[in-house]
Amino acid sequence: MKLKNPASFLAFLFLSLAWLFCPSCAPKLLEDHGWKISVDQQKETLKIEHESTGVILENAALASPSNEILGKWKIEVSPSKLTITTHSPQESTWTLVTTENQLQISSSLPGSILRGTAPAGEERIPARTAEEDNGIMFTSLGFVSARNIHSLFDIPTNTMIKFSSSSLLERNQANRRQMKVQIKLAPETSLSIIPDYYQNVLGLKYYQPRPQRFITAPAGWCSWYCYYMGTTEEDMIRETNALAELLKPYGLEFVQLDACYTRGEEANYLEWNKEAFPRGGKWLFQYIREKGLKPGLWINVYGSNYARPECAEKYPENFYLRDKEGKLSGACCTADDTVVRLDYSNPEVIEKHLKPMFSILKNDWGLSYLKDAGWGTWMDYYDQNREQAFDSSRGSRELYVDVQKAVRSTLGDDVYITGCAMHEVGLCFGLFDGSRTGGDDKAVWHPERERGMSMQTFFHSLFGANYLNNIVWFCDPDVVMVRNPLTYEEGQTIVSAIALTGQTYLASDFMDKLPPRKLELYRKTMPTTPIVPIDLYPFRILKNKKDGVVWCCPQVKEFPRALDLKVYGVNGDYDVLALFNWKDEASEAGFTLEELGLASNQEYHVFDFWKQEYEGTIKGKYTTSLPAHGTKVLIIRAVDSLPQILSTSRHITSAVSLQDVHWNQEEQRLKGSSTVVKGDPYSLFLWVPPELKMTKAEANAEVLFSRQEENGLVEVKFSGDLPEAETLLEWEIFFTPAGKAK
CATH class of the missing domain: 2.70.98.10 (Beta-galactosidase; Chain A, domain 5)
Structure with missing residues (x-):
């Protein structure tokens, strides 16, 4: 007999003898x-x-x-x-x-x-x-x-x-x-x-880890809250131009057209309303791609134009779902009632309508982002009229998921799908990359009427569902807006909250009309980053269930007084803390180091990101005053004996631009590299211990200036214009013992 693995056998024999003679x-x-x-x-x-x-x-x-x-x-x-x-x-x-x-x-x-x-x-x-x-x-x-x-x-x-x-x-x-x-x-x-x-524990009906098709939640722009049903081709061209110039360099990727384009009996998801979009959807998609952006589209896949369907001159009557009186019903949220509900209990609807339509949108048009809309109301309507269905033995949830499986298989893994199944959470885990988690918001802080839309809806969704984000899907709390009548302080709160949770970041402002100060709010919080929740529970939830199962549209009792993003990156460990004031008047806010899980006997640097000011060090606790609806974002870092980068001017997390940081003790030199936005000056904010003094800074781009304050803060500002063919800002900052500095 020949042993297949003599070494393994001898090892086994040796251990057996060892255990026999040495129990x-x-x-x-x-x-x-x-x-x-x-x-x-x-x-x-x-x-x-x-x-x-x-x-x-x-x-x-x-x-x-x-x-x-x-x-x-x-x-x-x-x-x-x-x-x-x-x-x-x-x-x-x-x-x-x-x-x-x-x-x-x-x-x-x-x-x-x-x-x-x-x-x-x-x-x-x-x-x-x-x-x-x-x-x-x-x-x-x-x-x-x-x-x-x-x-x-x-x-x-x-x-x-x-x-x-x-x-x-x-x-x-x-x-x-x-x-x-x-x-x-x-x-x-x-x-x-x-x-x-x-x-x-949490009450979800389903659980499935998020598929790893995309590393981060999308950052983009949505037409709805700017133009609603009145969006035109001209509007989309103007906004695409502005987005490509103003925000694409900072990480915005997607341009999504919302419901509006199917108005009229002659229009459908492939043949758009000619008055509003004379050159059609395919042309607009191409225009968006030529600007270096990715086209996205709102579609309620559970409906189709009855008079002029997408993939045939006329669909069979058994393609449509009718009520008990034999009447057709308009699909939710479309431009008008020419788009009616389909009967997906008939498998031919998937094969002869859905798959061909999405094949065209993906392969011919270049669809990159789908807002898979309809609020899940098709399921309710189907349950009410199931006896009239082609195959009444099929359940509404089963059919809903079958449709989404067909959408995903046709679009493949490189198209981002945001769902809108506002029923039991998790119905399409694994198929949706993300999903809306609450109702529509509006560019006002407080609702103008009871139960009306406002940014309060956004915050309820964002805080009430954050425990789902980047675990089962990327949460979409609805769009971000900072335009008037929202104040600058309110805008800071909105963008800080979305950026420090890593949820879906779709803006819906008139970008070319925003004041530069408000445009900067977007620039300093894009792109999204792969943030994961630590708090795996709905924050101080008031309501998020129906019949004991987690449902859409959470309502929280109160918003958090602070949001603490704990970061580890090339620059080491630090916290990015947003302190909120939800009151309608100025108020005190604060925290203790113990509340943040930091060492209460340790000294920490505090840097105000939005003001780009060093506040010195704290030990034990911190207090400050905040304006009504305002936010202060602090970068908190344990004091060390060496020069430390506290923040950059680029991004609220300070983790987006820095690629490498290295301290050379022998040469007393801090060296690193950063990604920068072309034409946008870039600053490093450092703390330098009193024993050292900065002597010079060098880079492969112009050093615009450097300054050192008595409190130890050093700012070095670089040009954002790099030499041709170079993609990283390579920088070095030199130090010498304070007594030897010239």
Whole structure:
């Protein structure tokens, strides 16, 4: 007989003999209630696993209250219980008891510590649950951690892993995809898991992780809140020109035409109203693409023009859904009632109407973004008139999803689809890239009448559904607007909130008419970034369910007093904190470092992003005054002994432009690279310790000026015009000991 793998066989034989003659060397194992606890007696460490998530904690050591490692273990395993007795340098007895979804851990030494490492990569994220709410909403960008985060959420398995509130989770600096975990026992604590978290705890009917077709939510422009049903080709040309010039360089990508273009019996989704769009949709799409932007379109796929359908001279009568009196019904939200509801219980409607139409829009026209509209009202109408359907055995939800599957398969993975199924959340998880989460807003702060539209609708959607964003889809709270009568301060609040949550960012302003100051609000908050929520619960929810299931259009009791984006990037760890004033008059606002999960005994820099001013350092707490409806965005960073970049002038997160930052201790030089917008000056804001003084700055673009203030702030401003064929601003800033500076 010939061994296929002699090396593996010899290794197995060696281990078997070792365990035979050295029983204490054999690994100990407890498996019960889905838990698996392995003991490495040579290293004297534990590995804790669960059947739903795999490894939860590994290389776990036992430590005394003074954090001294306890060794010389003696192991006993019994059903549902593992006992470890330590003999050096202190004697102690530890027990680990498994129960359903919980592991109870205790020690005979009160205050003992279990410490190890926990996998915490892109798919297992830091999380907080509703009982930890403190009025501040937390989000993350990169591999972050904080002292007030005690849980990890495993996205693929929909499982919450909860460590005790006395635990400390800190990123492993040698491997940021791991957490260094310390669990302090008092004297007993528990490690628990919550399976099917989004359903069992939050009340969703469905759960599916977001498909990775797109890295970030879209940034674009929507015609609706500027022109409504009166949009014309001329309007779209003017806005496309303005967007290409004013916002495309800053990250805006999509230009989306909303409902308006199917008005009249001669118009449909492929043949547009000739009075408003004389050259048609295909021509407009081409024009948008020629300007370097991506065309998007509003379509209610559950309707078609009865008199002039898209893909035939006349559709069969059984293509249409009728009521009990045999009458046709207008499809929701279209320009007029010439577009009527289709009967998708007839499979021919998908094959001979839907797929051919979207094939033309994608392959012939170049559709890049679909606003998949209709508010889900087709399902309601179908349920009311199901007896008249072609195949009444089919259910409304089943058919709705079949339609979306056909749309996705026809458009492929490179077209972004924003859904508008305003019913039970999650009906089309996996098919939609994003979805509207609430009603229409309007460019006013408060509604002009009871239950009227305003930016309050936007905030309810944004804060009430943020726990879904970039987990199951990208949330769309509706459009961003900053034009009058909204004040500049209100505009700051609106763009800060959308930028620090990473939700869908579609503007709907007349861009060429905006004052430069308001245009800057867009420029400094685009593009979107791959932000993930930390707070995995609907913020202070008042209403978001129907019959116990999460539905559209959340209403929150109150908006958060602050929004804290925790960032880790090439510039290290820092917080971007938006302090809000929701009151109608000026008011005080503030926070403590402990509330942000930062070290209360540590000193932190504070930089005002919107004012681009350094406020000095804080320790413990911070207070300020905010105007009515206003926001202050602070970049908060732990003080170091070396020069530190506090912010850039480019983007609110300070994470968009910086590509590399490196300090050379020997040469006393800070070197890095940044992406810049052509023609737009770019500033770096640094803090320099008093022992150093900046001597000069060099770059592959003109250094417009540099200044150093007495409080340690240094600003270096560069031209945005790079040499031909170069794509990055390469910069260097030189320092010398303060006493030697000339």
